[in-house]
Amino acid sequence: MIVKVVIDIPAKQVNRSFDYAVPKDWESAIKLGSRVQVPFGNMKRTGFVVDITDETEFNGKLKPIHSIMDYDVFLNEELIELSDYLAEYLQCFRISVLQAMLPSLLKAKYDAIVQIHDPVQFSEKVGSWYQNETSIDRKVLEERISPNAISQLKKENIISIEYQVINQTTQKTKTMIKTNLNKDQLMNALEKTSQRSFKQRAILEYFINNQAIESIEKSTLMTELEVSNATINSAIDKEWITTFKEMIYRDPLKDVSFQTNSSKTLLAEQQNAYDLISQSVDNKQADTYLIEGVTGSGKTEIYLQLMDRALQQGKSALLLVPEISLTPQMVERVVSRFQTGIAVLHSGLSITEKYDEWQRIIKGEAKIVVGARSSIFAPLENIGIIIIDEEHETTYKQSDNPRYHARDVARWRSEYHDAPLILGSATPSLESRARAQVGNYHLIHLENRVNQMPMPPVDIIDMTQVELRETANELSPELIEKIQDRLDKKEQVVLLQNRRGYASYLLCRECGFIMQCPRCDISLTYHKFDNQMKCHYCDYHEPLPTQCPSCQSPHIRTHGIGTQKVAETLEEIFPEAKVTRMDNDTTRRKGQHQKLLDEFSSGQSNILLGTQMIAKGLDFENVTLVGVINADTALNLPDFRASERTFQLLTQVSGRTGRGRLAGEVVIQTYNPEHYVIQFAKTHDYENFFRFEMKRRHLTNYPPYYFTTLLTVSSKHQGRASQLAYDLKAQLYNPELERKEQLYIIGPNRNNISKINNYYYFNLLLKYKDKTTIQRQLDDILNNTQQKATQGVYVNINHEPQYFS
Numbered sequence: 001m002i003v004k005v006v007i008d009i010p011a012k013q014v015n016r017s018f019d020y021a022v023p024k025d026w027e028s029a030i031k032l033g034s035r036v037q038v039p040f041g042n043m044k045r046t047g048f049v050v051d052i053t054d055e056t057e058f059n060g061k062l063k064p065i066h067s068i069m070d071y072d073v074f075l076n077e078e079l080i081e082l083s084d085y086l087a088e089y090l091q092c093f094r095i096s097v098l099q100a101m102l103p104s105l106l107k108a109k110y111d112a113i114v115q116i117h118d119p120v121q122f123s124e125k126v127g128s129w130y131q132n133e134t135s136i137d138r139k140v141l142e143e144r145i146s147p148n149a150i151s152q153l154k155k156e157n158i159i160s161i162e163y164q165v166i167n168q169t170t171q172k173t174k175t176m177i178k179t180n181l182n183k184d185q186l187m188n189a190l191e192k193t194s195q196r197s198f199k200q201r202a203i204l205e206y207f208i209n210n211q212a213i214e215s216i217e218k219s220t221l222m223t224e225l226e227v228s229n230a231t232i233n234s235a236i237d238k239e240w241i242t243t244f245k246e247m248i249y250r251d252p253l254k255d256v257s258f259q260t261n262s263s264k265t266l267l268a269e270q271q272n273a274y275d276l277i278s279q280s281v282d283n284k285q286a287d288t289y290l291i292e293g294v295t296g297s298g299k300t301e302i303y304l305q306l307m308d309r310a311l312q313q314g315k316s317a318l319l320l321v322p323e324i325s326l327t328p329q330m331v332e333r334v335v336s337r338f339q340t341g342i343a344v345l346h347s348g349l350s351i352t353e354k355y356d357e358w359q360r361i362i363k364g365e366a367k368i369v370v371g372a373r374s375s376i377f378a379p380l381e382n383i384g385i386i387i388i389d390e391e392h393e394t395t396y397k398q399s400d401n402p403r404y405h406a407r408d409v410a411r412w413r414s415e416y417h418d419a420p421l422i423l424g425s426a427t428p429s430l431e432s433r434a435r436a437q438v439g440n441y442h443l444i445h446l447e448n449r450v451n452q453m454p455m456p457p458v459d460i461i462d463m464t465q466v467e468l469r470e471t472a473n474e475l476s477p478e479l480i481e482k483i484q485d486r487l488d489k490k491e492q493v494v495l496l497q498n499r500r501g502y503a504s505y506l507l508c509r510e511c512g513f514i515m516q517c518p519r520c521d522i523s524l525t526y527h528k529f530d531n532q533m534k535c536h537y538c539d540y541h542e543p544l545p546t547q548c549p550s551c552q553s554p555h556i557r558t559h560g561i562g563t564q565k566v567a568e569t570l571e572e573i574f575p576e577a578k579v580t581r582m583d584n585d586t587t588r589r590k591g592q593h594q595k596l597l598d599e600f601s602s603g604q605s606n607i608l609l610g611t612q613m614i615a616k617g618l619d620f621e622n623v624t625l626v627g628v629i630n631a632d633t634a635l636n637l638p639d640f641r642a643s644e645r646t647f648q649l650l651t652q653v654s655g656r657t658g659r660g661r662l663a664g665e666v667v668i669q670t671y672n673p674e675h676y677v678i679q680f681a682k683t684h685d686y687e688n689f690f691r692f693e694m695k696r697r698h699l700t701n702y703p704p705y706y707f708t709t710l711l712t713v714s715s716k717h718q719g720r721a722s723q724l725a726y727d728l729k730a731q732l733y734n735p736e737l738e739r740k741e742q743l744y745i746i747g748p749n750r751n752n753i754s755k756i757n758n759y760y761y762f763n764l765l766l767k768y769k770d771k772t773t774i775q776r777q778l779d780d781i782l783n784n785t786q787q788k789a790t791q792g793v794y795v796n797i798n799h800e801p802q803y804f805s
């Protein structure tokens with residue numbers, strides 16, 4: 001037996017497989033996708049088996065593999081094939097793709113432990129050295145018996161092999177409280193406790209009233225009864241209660257309530273979508289559907305019923321949602337529909353938890369996977385449907401190597417499994433909507449909300465007309481009045497203040513003028529460091545002006561006020577209101593995101609204020625007002641997708657109101673009330689926005705009319721990096737293609753943050769029509785620049801980048 005192995009060295013010269021011999025008594029332990037250690041040069045390297053064969057083109061004696069790393073395979077045949085495709089498609093190293101597919105635990109330091117499930121049979125097979133332990137180190141077993149024999153024991157379920165991360169508390173514990181007293185004893189204690197010691201009494205009363213509960217987590221009890229540690233300790237001293245430690249079971253669904261939630265009777269539009277797509281599920285057709293459905297049109301319900309259909313047919317289902325919408329609310333909807341067999345994958349899980357979920361998928365225990373971007377690699381077999389919710393989200397594109405887009409991977413897997421792919425959004429990406437336009441995707445419209453209510457009216461506030469003195473706090477009198485009204489009615493408010501990134505832009509408060517690059521149709525970014533306004537696409541720059549270049553007003557200033565400032569202002573104006581602030585700062589700690597959402601959904605707070613993370617997916621029926629503090633923040637980012645993103649954001653956040661029985665209303669504050677994005681958002685008019693924006697992209701030669709690729713050259717030596725960037729431009733430049741409008745090269749530009757970790761970055765942006773030619777040229781470039789890496793100059797390729805710096 002011969003195996004082809006891809007080695008874990010990300011370099012062009014070794015970006016292929018190498019042949020190794022497999023010793024006879026290892027053969028049944030080696031499978032496609034196995035991780036092995038092999039001799040390579042004079043080193044020992046890790047690799048993946050990507051093919052098993054009997055032939056080799058290698059002349060001479062093949063070296064045998066050194067050892068087997070796992071007796072489980074984490075990558076199935078499909079994923080191995082996919083890695084080959086992606087490496088070529090993305091022009092990256094195959095090893096990077098294979099590693100991205102692997103659960104991250106396997107990249108950490110871990111111990112492999114053999115768990116012995118059947119000691120009798122085990123000792124029969126391995127002999128007398130075995131001392132009846134329940135587990136032994138894998139190395140110990142490997143010294144005694146062959147890999148084939150181990151593999152056989154595993155197959156017969158006599159053993160299993162578990163991985164435990166080293167240097168990490170794999171098993172966390174929590175402190176639990178229970179009482180050893182019976183009801184009478186508790187009552188007795190209560191009688192003896194003074195009426196004034198109401199905290200003490202609260203503890204006793206809790207256990208009297210909750211006889212059924214065996215124990216409760218200490219922290220839960222403390223919050224519920226509002227008692228302190230000291231109170232708990234004194235109750236322990238009185239021997240009313242005792243504490244003990246309990247393992248935290250690694251189950252990411254543990255906090256999700258398990259009510260059942262049966263299918264809803266679909267409304268006409270939903271039914272139509274369901275009928276169309278379910279045909280593709282039944283007939284195993286790899287069609288792609290784009291569901292363009294207004295916010296609150298019940299897309300999720302359609303997904304759930306389609307997933308159910310696939311499951312009924314014995315197939316599995318994959319649901320991708322943006323990381324930030326992987327909220328308990330979303331997970332709960334899936335869990336309460338299907339109860340079991342669900343794996344949830346998101347970044348909040350520890351690597352051990354993720355690994356456990358991965359195992360359940362491989363073993364076929366979980367046939368439904370719900371997860372963020374990387375779960376597109378979930379090793380599901382027999383996929384019956386793939387769904388990407390909020391398909392326009394930029395987080396579906398991985399920003400580091402391998403720079404894949406989940407949508408592309410999903411398309412490939414959909415073909416592989418002959419399963420339909422569903423893309424859903426109220427505001428599809430221009431790329432997807434354009435594909436539907438030309439018939440590559442089936443387009444399904446959902447124009448009505450489930451609650452049969454009209455879309456909420458949108459009020460545009462022209463901030464240039466609001467007196468300066470009034471807006472010192474960034475809230476217009478109209479918005480203040482409307483918030484007050486909701487507070488009075490005990491209804492809830494969602495406020496968006498999307499300030500992100502470090503850069504701010506320059507805005508005239510008199511006339512709304514925003515400084516733009518004269519060459520690029522993109523706003524200039526203020527760089528504090530040298531007090532310059534800079535273009536991030538070309539190298540245009542000019543000093544920060546002291547008055548507005550358009551109206552000469554001195555009221556021109558850099559803009560950008562964060563959520564924290566707004567929260568303070570709100571507390572000043574509405575002292576009676578409780579504000580929940582949600583942004584990267586307040587949600588960094590694990591579980592915090594959910595806690596804040598709970599605070600708002602339970603009605604403990606009146607106003608939910610946050611960055612874009614509050615704009616999507618939330619379904620709270622008591623929200624009757626949505627306010628956008630400053631719609632211009634995202635509009636003026638230096639990116640040709642700024643308009644698209646702003647439209648999406650405004651439409652999504654507007655969709656958070658009027659979802660229940662109460663009518664909703666939206667207020668958008670802006671300094672650019674006439675801007676087409678604002679105008680289309682006012683009428684929730686995606687279709688006309690799409691047409692307008694397509695024209696603009698056509699005029700400026702951007703996607704979806706052109707392919708884009710970002711080439712980044714980096715080095716610690718500024719001169720070498722810039723030199724190579726100019727060389728590459730010269731190599732790629734083709735006057736003939738440019739004349740035919742087939743290829744444009746923009747740059748080289750210094751990156752936004754020109755120096756990161758002492759590395760200088762230079763970007764070239766390619767816009768082109770013919771993918772094959774450019775990719776071939778880029779391949780040559782990668783080959784030729786390989787030796788530059790030894791001189792400390794690196795070239796990176798990012799196809800269809802989502803951000804440009």
Ligand SMILES: Nc1ncnc2c1ncn2[C@@H]1O[C@H](COP(=O)(O)OP(=O)(O)OP(=O)(O)O)[C@@H](O)[C@H]1O
Pocket residue numbers: 264265266267270293294295296297298299300301426450451616617618619655
């Ligand atoms: N056929 C139906 N009958 C009754 N209620 C429904 C039906 N379909 C969906 N719903 C309910 O309507 C609400 C909105 O549906 P859902 O969240 O699926 O919409 P959506 O299109 O995914 O929204 P968004 O894009 O704004 O997140 C939910 O509370 C959902 O349970």
Ligand SMILES: [Zn+2]
Pocket residue numbers: 517518519520521535536537538539540
């Ligand atoms: Zn420019």
Ligand SMILES: [Zn+2]
Pocket residue numbers: 508509510511512513548549550551552553
């Ligand atoms: Zn002005």
